[in-house]
Amino acid sequence: MRVDIVSIFPEYFSPLELSLIGKARASGLLDIAVHDLRTWTSDVHRTVDDTPYGGGPGMVMRPEPWAGALDAVTRPDSLLVVPSPVGTPFTQAAAHELATAPHLVFACGRYEGIDQRVLDDAATRMPVREVSLGDYVLFGGEVAVIVIMEAVTRLLPGVLGNADSLTEESHAAGLLEAPVYTKPAQWRGHEVPAVLRSGDHGRIARWRREQSLLRTAARRPDLLAGYPPERLDKHDRAA
Numbered sequence: 001m002r003v004d005i006v007s008i009f010p011e012y013f014s015p016l017e018l019s020l021i022g023k024a025r026a027s028g029l030l031d032i033a034v035h036d037l038r039t040w041t042s043d044v045h046r047t048v049d050d051t052p053y054g055g056g057p058g059m060v061m062r063p064e065p066w067a068g069a070l071d072a073v074t075r076p077d078s079l080l081v082v083p084s085p086v087g088t089p090f091t092q093a094a095a096h097e098l099a100t101a102p103h104l105v106f107a108c109g110r111y112e113g114i115d116q117r118v119l120d121d122a123a124t125r126m127p128v129r130e131v132s133l134g135d136y137v138l139f140g141g142e143v144a145v146i147v148i149m150e151a152v153t154r155l156l157p158g159v160l161g162n163a164d165s166l167t168e169e170s171h172a173a174g175l176l177e178a179p180v181y182t183k184p185a186q187w188r189g190h191e192v193p194a195v196l197r198s199g200d201h202g203r204i205a206r207w208r209r210e211q212s213l214l215r216t217a218a219r220r221p222d223l224l225a226g227y228p229p230e231r232l233d234k235h236d237r238a239a
């Protein structure tokens, strides 16, 4: 997968050199380039923003530098991702969609956002996804891009050592995962649940399923409400 990131703060993206994303880049599974939006300014001050039409607080990112950047980095097969608090929620399903794209371009907005015509114009040539990480406002899209890149790259074939991690984890099946434990069996007076040490794989699977349902009901009733009823069996209903 090829990824181009455009931002006024290219320094934000050094974490993408670390850990599994760094390894995926080194092995050639992932090719990431970060670009400074100010490359495509033409005035001495390298201005990227101006006051909003209609008034109001803050500044809006001007269209011309973004046009230069997107004309330079997009290709016929690009998908443009714009993190924004007004986007659609970024979910595991959205991560799966982005993971199938051969080329992702991320446009990082700052201030009050990017002039809407930039996105409208791009949408005449490529799919554009405005995505929000949640109902809160960040300073800009940079940190959101790092989050989205983690969620997407771990879905690319060959990036995770153990692909089973993907099927077992929280949100893979629309529920939260059960709690996990490792050695020692006793620690500060807390004990690992006996069932996990029983060696009985049937009982362990049953216990994990129950914990997963209880956790989801307690913490994310919205997820449980949207869970397909045909995926619940009689044990689940009892739990």
Ligand code: ADE
Pocket (backbone or CB within 6 Å): 083, 084, 085, 131, 132, 133, 134, 135, 136, 137, 138, 139, 140, 141, 144
């Ligand atoms: N930029 C600013 N706030 C954001 C949010 N909540 N999600 C994604 N991008 C953002």
